[in-house]
């Protein structure tokens with residue numbers, strides 16, 4: 001049996017790792033020139049590696065893929081972690097900066113963070129030479145023909161790859177935009193479930209300053225509006241790391257992100273962030289500015305968004321079609337453990353078990 005995996009993010013790499021263990025032949029087709037997808041790091045910005053995508057270890061999402069089990073417990077000796085417990089918390093709302101630890105009143109579960117590594121490093125444990133050797137990069141799939149026993153995936157250069165089964169792990173935002181044509185088209189109920197999901201924009205930025213003038217965490221716009229999935233937050237990214245530098249992180253996702261993602265270029269976007277910080281901290285941001293990096297996931301050609309908002313039925317999304325087309329990934333965890341890295345990884349376990357049984 002041979003399996004084609006579309007996408008080399010967390011779900012695709014986990015699937016490759018599992019198939020390798022089961023000695024099942026597979027091939028991964030990845031649109032971009034690297035693996036990891038929404039798990040990505042930069043090593044040379046600060047004196048610690050920085051996660052440009054997934055950063056927190058969300059223990060409250062109870063997916064438990066064996067490969068990340070020890071990390072999720074905070075007990076993996078190769079990936080030390082610490083509980084993310086900010087102590088100075090401020091809110092910027094209606095032109096006023098208030099120091100307020102509202103976590104006391106609305107307790108949020110404590111996430112873990114990596115001390116000196118990243119989610120990308122953790123994923124690399126699965127991205128073994130054997131898995132990467134079977135990955136074709138720069139190979140965006142544009143067509144999947146599953147009308148016959150052999151499934152055929154064709155890339156934008158016209159190259160065809162065939163197998164007994166295909167595992168689609170591309171972001172749901174790409175399925176919504178129908179960047180892959182299915183022959184025959186996916187069943188109507190599957191297509192409408194895919195369209196029900198919401199995947200808003202999202203981005204991160206990291207800014208180095210010469211001194212630290214900001215709290216551990218600064219929420220812009222006050223308390224989260226009704227959902228933990230709608231955030232706009234600055235945070236001390238160097239806190240808990242072995243670092244002598246002053247690195248402020250910025251993360252926004254959901255409707256709150258739109259006022260940032262609506263800018264046409266990273267320069268305009270960053271100018272907006274710096275203006276906002278200058279307003280909040282009386283011009284200190286421009287005075288202390290050293291360097292910055294922006295990662296706008298909305299503009300990534302093969303991602304085009306942040307993550308799902310749990311509007312669709314994940315079990316339905318994950319359902320296979322015709323016994324030949326399988327799905328896994330962030331939004332496709334059939335147990336609804338969506339959003340997170342470990343949820344994406346766990347969904348690959350379910351899909352691989354179904355494919356090889």
Ligand SMILES: Cc1cc2nc3c(=O)[nH]c(=O)nc-3n(C[C@H](O)[C@H](O)[C@H](O)COP(=O)(O)OP(=O)(O)OC[C@H]3O[C@@H](n4cnc5c(N)ncnc54)[C@H](O)[C@@H]3O)c2cc1C
Nearest residue numbers: 007009010011031037038054055056141302329330340341
């Ligand atoms: C800003 C941000 C912050 C986040 N923070 C956290 C966090 O703190 N903790 C956490 O657990 N999770 C977080 N997440 C979510 C987490 O990153 C994702 O759930 C997870 O990485 C998704 O993995 P995946 O394999 O499903 O998809 P992806 O990682 O998106 O992988 C899909 C792959 O498919 C490829 N692809 C797309 N189209 C095609 C095509 N046509 N042909 C071939 N390949 C294709 C893409 O290039 C990509 O490599 C965050 C996400 C974002 C954007």
